[in-house]
Amino acid sequence: MIITSKDNEQIKHIRKLKDKKFRDKQGEFFVEGMKLVREAIDEKADIRTIVICDECAETGRFEPKDLYEIAKHNCLYVSEKVFNHICDVQNPQGILAVIGKMQNTKKIEYNEDLIVILDGVQDPGNMGTILRTLDSVGLSQVIVSDICVDVYNPKVVRATMGAVFRINIIESEDLTETIKDLKKNKIEIVVTALDTNKSIYDVEYKKMAIIIGNEVNGVSPELVKLADKKAKIPMFGRTESLNAAVAASVVLYEYVRQKVTKSSSKETK
Amino acid sequence: MIITSKDNEQIKHIRKLKDKKFRDKQGEFFVEGMKLVREAIDEKADIRTIVICDECAETGRFEPKDLYEIAKHNCLYVSEKVFNHICDVQNPQGILAVIGKMQNTKKIEYNEDLIVILDGVQDPGNMGTILRTLDSVGLSQVIVSDICVDVYNPKVVRATMGAVFRINIIESEDLTETIKDLKKNKIEIVVTALDTNKSIYDVEYKKMAIIIGNEVNGVSPELVKLADKKAKIPMFGRTESLNAAVAASVVLYEYVRQKVTKSSSKETK
Numbered sequence: 001m002i003i004t005s006k007d008n009e010q011i012k013h014i015r016k017l018k019d020k021k022f023r024d025k026q027g028e029f030f031v032e033g034m035k036l037v038r039e040a041i042d043e044k045a046d047i048r049t050i051v052i053c054d055e056c057a058e059t060g061r062f063e064p065k066d067l068y069e070i071a072k073h074n075c076l077y078v079s080e081k082v083f084n085h086i087c088d089v090q091n092p093q094g095i096l097a098v099i100g101k102m103q104n105t106k107k108i109e110y111n112e113d114l115i116v117i118l119d120g121v122q123d124p125g126n127m128g129t130i131l132r133t134l135d136s137v138g139l140s141q142v143i144v145s146d147i148c149v150d151v152y153n154p155k156v157v158r159a160t161m162g163a164v165f166r167i168n169i170i171e172s173e174d175l176t177e178t179i180k181d182l183k184k185n186k187i188e189i190v191v192t193a194l195d196t197n198k199s200i201y202d203v204e205y206k207k208m209a210i211i212i213g214n215e216v217n218g219v220s221p222e223l224v225k226l227a228d229k230k231a232k233i234p235m236f237g238r239t240e241s242l243n244a245a246v247a248a249s250v251v252l253y254e255y256v257r258q259k260v261t262k263s264s265s266k267e268t269k
Numbered sequence: 270m271i272i273t274s275k276d277n278e279q280i281k282h283i284r285k286l287k288d289k290k291f292r293d294k295q296g297e298f299f300v301e302g303m304k305l306v307r308e309a310i311d312e313k314a315d316i317r318t319i320v321i322c323d324e325c326a327e328t329g330r331f332e333p334k335d336l337y338e339i340a341k342h343n344c345l346y347v348s349e350k351v352f353n354h355i356c357d358v359q360n361p362q363g364i365l366a367v368i369g370k371m372q373n374t375k376k377i378e379y380n381e382d383l384i385v386i387l388d389g390v391q392d393p394g395n396m397g398t399i400l401r402t403l404d405s406v407g408l409s410q411v412i413v414s415d416i417c418v419d420v421y422n423p424k425v426v427r428a429t430m431g432a433v434f435r436i437n438i439i440e441s442e443d444l445t446e447t448i449k450d451l452k453k454n455k456i457e458i459v460v461t462a463l464d465t466n467k468s469i470y471d472v473e474y475k476k477m478a479i480i481i482g483n484e485v486n487g488v489s490p491e492l493v494k495l496a497d498k499k500a501k502i503p504m505f506g507r508t509e510s511l512n513a514a515v516a517a518s519v520v521l522y523e524y525v526r527q528k529v530t531k532s533s534s535k536e537t538k
Binding site: 125129132133134135136137138139159161162163166170199201232234235236237239241242243246249250253254256257261262 | 295394398401402404405406407408428430431432435468470502503504505506508510511512514515518519522523525526529530
């Protein structure tokens with residue numbers, strides 16, 4: 001059966017998942033496009049429903065091996081009009097999956113040398129790109145405050161390129177408390193700031209947490225007060241600032257550099 | 270006089286500047302929003318016309334000191350309907366400036382320790398962000414091939430945050446020839462690639478040029494062949510790749526790190 005009405009209850013349910021409150025209440029979100037649906041399958045995410053645009057499936061847009069995997073799930077065939085009504089992108093690819101939120105624990109893994117805390121990252125593209133980079137540098141977790149954009153926002157999910165399935169996303173309701181806990185566990189708290197002579201290249205990335213702030217206002221003053229160290233990203237041009245995802249990635253890649261350089265100097269010994 | 274008709278010849282001219290061919294022919298482009306107009310004024314760009322949405326000006330959206338600067342230029346007051354017809358953004362800020370393209374020379378400055386070559390960067394946001402980072406690390410030039418997105422595309426210009434006014438953009442019609450010229454001038458050519466054991470942290474950033482490739486296909490094979498060295502950005506997670514602007518920025522910031530570390534070790538001596 002092909003659903004052709006926007007008033008279908010299941011369609012109304014899925015469309016409402018664009019809204020954070022409804023996502024929180026249902027513990028569900030959705031991902032769009034074959035690449036992300038494939039990632040969800042590969043990562044064994046809790047796929048509740050896969051919605052397929054009937055016209056797209058008919059024109060052979062999907063590969064047989066993907067369709068075979070998809071068919072193992074609860075599928076909903078809908079008309080193109082209905083599909084476009086649900087989805088969030090300008091050029092829909094004709095497939096989306098409704099997924100139960102990851103069973104992220106609230107427990108922080110203290111054994112990673114770098115813990116990343118996001119305090120008020122607002123732009124969905126930046127948030128998604130930061131999660132993507134986090135995954136690329138081999139970190140398994142991130143702490144986000146409740147003033148950040150929701151990580152299950154469709155635009156964020158898209159920009160993560162699948163990293164959302166792999167990272168333990170710890171949603172902190174009170175960053176001050178979380179940071180105090182980190183300090184009790186002997187984690188050094190570093191913030192990026194401009195009013196310091198120290199650069200990120202002077203910091204030893206070991207048992208440390210770094211706070212990355214809002215695109216415009218940076219890290220909240222009350223968190224800056226709790227920090228053990230400030231470090232800046234050196235800048236030489238007349239451009240006032242870096243894109244937030246770029247700044248975060250530069251900070252994260254210094255972690256990679258120290259790790260790679262250390263292990264190669266060990267090899268030489 | 271307030272222009273209220275979309276058929277006004279000046280309005281039709283400005284709107285056509287969304288099209289690359291027309292931009293090339295006229296040697297003009299436009300920037301939107303007060304921040305970029307202010308940058309254009311500060312950088313003494315060749316401002317031909319400033320277009321102001323009359324309703325926006327009336328509601329006091331602009332600051333008096335900005336209006337004073339703006340009034341020194343050739344101004345065009347238009348109705349909100351006409352303004353929205355011209356401009357490129359979803360939430361227009363009610364001001365844009367038509368600017369003569371920068372008098373970029375085709376001459377490469379060989380004395381910079383790092384020369385960046387962009388080969389087929391396609392996404393406007395990525396292109397703009399890369400130019401913004403280039404400016405932040407203190408580089409004065411970039412070489413772009415003609416298969417890159419046009420740097421004067423309104424979306425690119427917006428993402429540069431003004432860096433477009435400050436960087437010498439060298440448009441190469443034949444990258445192969447350009448690279449041969451660089452080699453004649455004793456510049457070492459490095460490409461980012463995955464099929465190598467060397468990382469960017471093994472490369473000494475000195476008299477070198479780095480080629481950054483297309484988002485999906487990387488650097489063109491014929492240019493890879495011309496390279497003296499391959500280097501990879503280390504990756505540890507299951508995410509296949511970095512965002513292109515992030516990858517470029519990680520490469521560029523290793524230049525900063527080497528510069529900063531060198532100068533501080535000199536100071537210690």
